[in-house]
Amino acid sequence: MQIEQGWQPSEIERLVDVENATASRLIFTDENLFRLELQRIFTRTWLYIGHESEIPRNGDYVTRKMGNDPVILVRDDKGRVRVLLNSCTHRGTLVCRTDSGHGRGFTCPYHGWVFGTSGALVATAEDDTYGGKVDFRSLDLRQARVGSYAGLVFATWNHDAPSLDEHLGDARWYLDIMFGRTPKGMTVLGPPHRWSPTNNWKLGPLNFGADGPHAVKVHGPIVDATLAGGGGARAMIHRALLDSPSVHAGPYNGIWTQGPAEMPEWMGHDPELVALYERTLKPEQFQLFKRCIASVGTVFPNFSWVYGPVSFDMQREPIVNFFAIRVWQPIAVNRTEIWNWFLAEEEAGEALKHQAMLAGVRTFTAGGTFDQDDAEAWHGIQRGSEGEISRTLDVNFQVALNYRDRPIADWAGPGVAYPSNYCEVTEFNNLLQWRAYMSGAR
Secondary structure, three states, X not given: OOOOOOOOHHHHHHHEEOOOOEEEOHHHHOHHHHHHHHHHOOOOOOEEEEEHHHOOOXXXXXXXXXXXXXXXXXXXXXXXXXXXXXXXXXXXXXXXXXXXXXXXXXXXXXXXXXXXXXXXXXXXXXXXXXXOOOOHHHHOOOEOEEEEEOOEEEEEOOOOOOOHHHHHOOHHHHHHHHHOOOXXXXXXXXXXXXXXOOOOOOHHHHHOOOOOOHHHHHOHHHHHXXXXXXXXXXXXXXHHHHHOOEEEEOOEXXXXXXXXXXXXXXXXXXXXXXXXXXXXXOHHHHHHHHOEEEEEEEEOOOEEEEEEEEOOOOXXXXXXXXXXXEEEEEEEOOXXXXXEEEEEEOOOOHHHHHHHHHXXXXXXXXXXXXXXXXXXXXXXXXXXOXXXXXXXXXXXXXXXXXXXXXXXXXXXXXXEEEOOOOOOHHHHHHHHHHHHHHOOOO
16 A cells, blocks of 8 residues: 555555454554554553652652653642643743652743642743733643553543543453552552664554564573573473463453463462462452463553563572563654563562562663563564565464464453464454554544
8 A cells, every 4th residue: 555645544444454464564664654643542542651659749740751742740739640731831841841850830941830730820920911811720731631540540631531440441350460469559669761762662562462472582592591491491481372371351462471380389479479469369360370470461552561580590599570561652653762660569578679670670671681682673673664665565463363263261351362372363453453543443
């Protein structure tokens, strides 16, 4: 299909071939589609903004992005969590230019307009110069609609969208395992790490939504190193991926890699935390999690997580589980900014939190072993799809044809599960959701 200046719904629908499980490479390379994504996805659906533990006190704030709009996540003076457009209603200047902080409000650096933590305009530079002819309430900072689940703060500009609980739907069952498995839930371990790979923003969510086969192909030597088991570790992971479920539930798609029978349960977990898991989770959730050696997932459009055990030397350091969440921010059609946080249970000891943070930094950050592998692969996809001939071709998810009509009949959780991490069904589901938003079906 030739590049068009504007895209009609029927043209967008043809970009993702539902029956054949393929998609046009234009979805990664076309500038006009990228601009349309910002309008039809990032202004219409729920987007992850931050974690409640980042703003524990009234007056705490962090600055974030919703698509290409800068926003402020703040806990106001009444304790309510708000998401404010970071743009002065006078001339458009950023009213907050720091990554995080604490205060009673925000003062525009250009003309001195003052806004409270609720977003309300408190004062202009010279109120009396307006002569009573302006409704100052109309000049409050623009606010997004805010929802929170298991400490995760989401926001949307679409005030007619379903509630966050309705939007997440069955995904909440899986979010509970990752974010609500103890009474106090998770806490963020420091500010987000940020870096900017040279690829389209959708490649990361697709990979995390999830691409099982690449784990031992792209990351094989690192899998061996992080489990300090040589080729045996790689073979074990390969077998586990083939035999473990992929899951689709509402806006969530992901994988739950289960360890083989010879692997001990709760590998890398503190026994005291396991006791809390058993008290907090439903029995079916507890059973799924106890043999889990990797959980990777995406909540459409751009919120993902990755969890797994790491030890670079089992003789000297115990296996510890790291847990990372990330947002894939769209910067340009061929550039993404990754925001990456590490989390641990609030009830975990400080030593365990430190070990989990260190394990995560060594594996899933800009300088981490796994992310360096992925960045090179995604850069290759982008470069391999931008040419005049190559962008006329498709990307292929046709393994899904062999699995999508073979769900697990007795799956214990909500949604639909498939019997392999190699099935490509859940990965392709991310593009089906993209298609629905872009064509106006949602």
